[in-house]
Amino acid sequence: MYAAVVHSFDAPPRFDTIDTPRPDGEHEILVDVLAAGLHPRVRSDADGTHYTSGGVLPLVPGIDAVGRTPQGELLYFVAPDTALGTMAEQAVVDRRRAITLPAGTDPVAVAAAMNPGMSSWVALRRRVTLEPGARVLILGATGNSGQLAVQIAKHLGAAHVVAAGRDPERLDLLPGLGADETVSLLGDPEKVADRLGRSAGDADVVIDYLWGPVAEHAMPALLAARPERAKPLAWIQIGSMAGAEITLPSYLLRAANLQIMGSGQGSVTTAGIVAELPSLATEIASGTLAVDPLALPLSGVERAWNTPTAPGQRIVLTPGD
Ligand SMILES: NC(=O)c1ccc[n+]([C@@H]2O[C@H](COP(=O)([O-])OP(=O)(O)OC[C@H]3O[C@@H](n4cnc5c(N)ncnc54)[C@H](OP(=O)(O)O)[C@@H]3O)[C@@H](O)[C@H]2O)c1
Numbered sequence: 094m095y096a097a098v099v100h101s102f103d104a105p106p107r108f109d110t111i112d113t114p115r116p117d118g119e120h121e122i123l124v125d126v127l128a129a130g131l132h133p134r135v136r137s138d139a140d141g142t143h144y145t146s147g148g149v150l151p152l153v154p155g156i157d158a159v160g161r162t163p164q165g166e167l168l169y170f171v172a173p174d175t176a177l178g179t180m181a182e183q184a185v186v187d188r189r190r191a192i193t194l195p196a197g198t199d200p201v202a203v204a205a206a207m208n209p210g211m212s213s214w215v216a217l218r219r220r221v222t223l224e225p226g227a228r229v230l231i232l233g234a235t236g237n238s239g240q241l242a243v244q245i246a247k248h249l250g251a252a253h254v255v256a257a258g259r260d261p262e263r264l265d266l267l268p269g270l271g272a273d274e275t276v277s278l279l280g281d282p283e284k285v286a287d288r289l290g291r292s293a294g295d296a297d298v299v300i301d302y303l304w305g306p307v308a309e310h311a312m313p314a315l316l317a318a319r320p321e322r323a324k325p326l327a328w329i330q331i332g333s334m335a336g337a338e339i340t341l342p343s344y345l346l347r348a349a350n351l352q353i354m355g356s357g358q359g360s361v362t363t364a365g366i367v368a369e370l371p372s373l374a375t376e377i378a379s380g381t382l383a384v385d386p387l388a389l390p391l392s393g394v395e396r397a398w399n400t401p402t403a404p405g406q407r408i409v410l411t412p413g414d
Contacts, residue, residue, distance in 0.1 A: 094110065094111065094112075094113045094181060094182040094183050095108060095109070095110055095181070095182050095391070095392070095412070096108075096109065096110075096111050096153045096180060096181030096182065096391075097109075097153060097154055097155070097180035097181070097391060097394040097410070098111060098151050098152070098153060099139045099150060099151060099152045099153070099154055100150060100151050101150070102139070102140050102141035102150070103140075105139075105394070105395050105398035105399065106139060106153075106154055106180070106394050106395065106398065107394070107395055108391065108392050108393070108394050108395065111151075111153065111181070113183055114177055114183070114184065114185045115185070116185050117185075120187050120188045120189055121185050121186065121187055121188070122162060122163075122185070122186050122188065123163075123183055123184070123185055123186075124160030124161055124162050124163075124168060124170075124183065124184060124185075124186050125160055125161045125182065125183055125412075125413075126158050126159075126160045126179055126180075126181060126182060126183060126184050126412050127158070127159045127160055127161055127167075127200040127204075127411065127412070127413060128158060128159045128200040128201045128203070128204035128205075128388070128409050128410070128411050129155045129157070129158035129159075129178075129179040129180050129204055129391075129409065129410050129412075130157065130158075130204045130205050130207070130208055130386075130407055130408070130409050130410075131397065131398070131407070131408040131409070131410060132156065132157075132208045132209065132237075132407070133332070133334075134156055134208070135154050135155055135156055135178075135180075136154075136398075138152070138154055138156070138178070139152070139154040145174050145358070147174075147176075149176045150176075151176070152176035152177075152178065153176065153177050153178040153179075153180055153181050154178045154180050155172060155178030155179030155180035155181070155184075155410075156171065156172055156178060156179065156208065157169070157170065157171045157172060157179060157204070157207060157208055158170060158172070158179035158180075158184060158204060159194065159198075159200035159201075159203050159204045160179075160184060160186060166193060167193065167194040167195075167196060167198055167200070168186060168191045168192065168193060168194065169191065169192050169194055169203055169204075169207055169370065169374055170184075170186045170187075170190055170191035170192075171190045171191075171363075171366070171367070172184065172190075173187060173190070180391060180394065180410055180412075181391075181412065182391075182412045189364075189367070190363065190367055192367070192370045192371050192374060194374055194378065195375075195378060198374075198378040199378070200411075201386045201388045201409045201411065202377060202378070202384050202386060203374060203377055203378060204386070204409045205237075205384050205385075205386035205407040205409050206237075206241065206377045206382060206384040206386075206407070207370065207373065207374065207377065209236075209237040209238035209241050209407065210238075210241045210245065210373050210376075210377060210382060211366065211369065211370065211373055212238045212241075212242070212300075212302075212331050212332070212356070212357075213231075213238065213241060213242035213245045213246065213300055213331070214245050214249075214369055214372075214373045215356055215361055215365075215366055215369050216300060216329045216331060216356035217245065217246060217249050217298070217300075218249065218369055219356070219361045219365055219366075219369065220327075220329055220354055220355075220356045220360070220361070221298055221327045221329065221354075223246075223249050223250055223251060223298065224297065225250055225252070226252045227250065227251045227252060227253075227297045227298060228251070228252065228253040228254075228255075228293070228295055228296045228297050228298075229246045229251045229253070229254045229255070229296060229297065229298045229299075229300065230254075230255045230257065230289070230292075230293035230296040230298070230299045230300070230315070231243055231246070231254065231255070231256050231257065231272075231299075231300045231302075232257050232278075232299060232300070232301045232302060232303045232307060232308065232311065233257070233258060233301070233302030233303040233307075233332065233334055233335075234256035234257055234258045234264070234267055234272065234275075235256075235258030235259060235260040235263040235264055235267075235404050235405065236258070236302060236332075236334065236404065236405065237384075237385075237405055237406070237407045238302055238331070238332065239256070239258060239300075239302050240263070240266075240267065240270060240383075240405050241382055241384070242300050242302075243256050243267055243270050243271050243272050244270050244271050244381075244382050244383065245382065246271075246298075246300070247271035248376065248381065248382075251298075253273045253274075254271060254272050254273055254274075255272070255273065255274045255275070255276060255289075255292045255293045255296065256272035256274070256275050256276070257275070257276040257277075257278055257289060257292075257293075258275075258277075258278055259277070259278045259279050260404040261277065261279070262404070263404040263405050264277060266405075270383060274292050276288050276289055276292050276293070278303075278307060282306060282307075282310045283310070285307075285310065285311075286310040286311055286313070286314035287314060289310075289311045289314050289315060290314035290315055290317060290318035291318065293315055293318075294314075294315055294317075294318025294319050294320065295318075295319065295320055296315065296326060297324070297325065297326065297327065298326075298327045298329065299311075299315070299326065299327070299328045299329065300329050300331060301328060301329060301330050301331060301332070302331050302332035302334055303332065303333070303334050303335035303336075304330060304332070304333040304334075304335060304336055304337065304338075304339060305333060305334075305335035305336015305337065305338065305339060306335060306336055306339075307335045307336075308328075308330075308335070308339050309339040309340060309341075312328070312339075312341070312345055312351070313342070313345060316345055316348060316349040316351060319349055322348060322349045322350065323349075323350050324350060325350045325352055326349065326350060326351050326352065327352050327354065328351060328352065328353045328354070329354055329355065329356050330353065330354065330355040330356070331355070331356055331357065341353075384407070385403070385405050385406045385407065386406070386407050386408075386409045387400070387402060387406050387407065387408050387409065388409050388410075388411050388414070389408055389409070389410060389411070390410070390411055390412075390414040391410045391411060391412040391414075392414075394410060397410060
């Protein structure tokens, strides 16, 4: 069968032939892949930089997909951490990591939105209890995950959402998706931190896709601006688009009720993540959550890898085209 195949961590995958994988055991089935999203995590697997990367080559990238069983059932599934991912004509699915989608669901929309959507959905449902009236700050709200986080935080009951990001045009669109306030992350870091403190000093939850210098400046600014220092502030680390590390002055942990945690594979069990998928899929399939996919044929994977996307747009590879 044809697949996207990574032969070197320095180059994009090539459209190539590989042996069709064989299901093994009672839980596995072979499906036709209809659509697989090109998420940041897929890129970091393909260039060998993700923390779960085992350095094994060749590898087929792709961490999730929508597929069709031989009986015509539509599935969304999450691939295991192996070198055989979902960007292929067919993939082996472990039924315990799959959910059934209603007939008529748009495979491209689901493939585009499940991974970025589950980042905030799982964080807000499994890592914290989002109290009614909660105030949420989203750092990195202009990306795919961030713009879905704005919508999901509101959908799950947040009373006030502050959306912070760089891209001015995308930032301007976020009030239309539910953001109560926006904060530009462009410009002098100290001034950015002041703006964040003023707009989100009273936040209960921060959903952080950026980390690095952005979080490093934002943390003291938010804590200094807190009307009530002992009120818990759950800082949920989800992505590291601005940097993998921060320096954390110890006083920040003493001077306020700062609770730093992460959300992702490992901090939530696979079973816990899969349990959240049906309700998220329902919201995506029904169009409640706005998504912006760019479908490209799997056969053009090499070109697709370097195709520029607008902020908030997600490339989805379709083997059938
Ligand atoms: N833990 C999980 O469960 C989970 C799940 C999904 C995703 N993630 C992670 O979440 C992160 C975001 O994913 P995504 O799907 O939203 O990616 P994306 O659609 O590519 O968006 C990333 C955004 O990050 C912003 N950005 C990049 N560098 C920045 C910087 N130095 N300062 C400020 N903003 C910066 C850009 O915003 P502008 O356009 O405004 O420049 C960009 O739009 C990734 O690290 C991804 O791996 C984690």
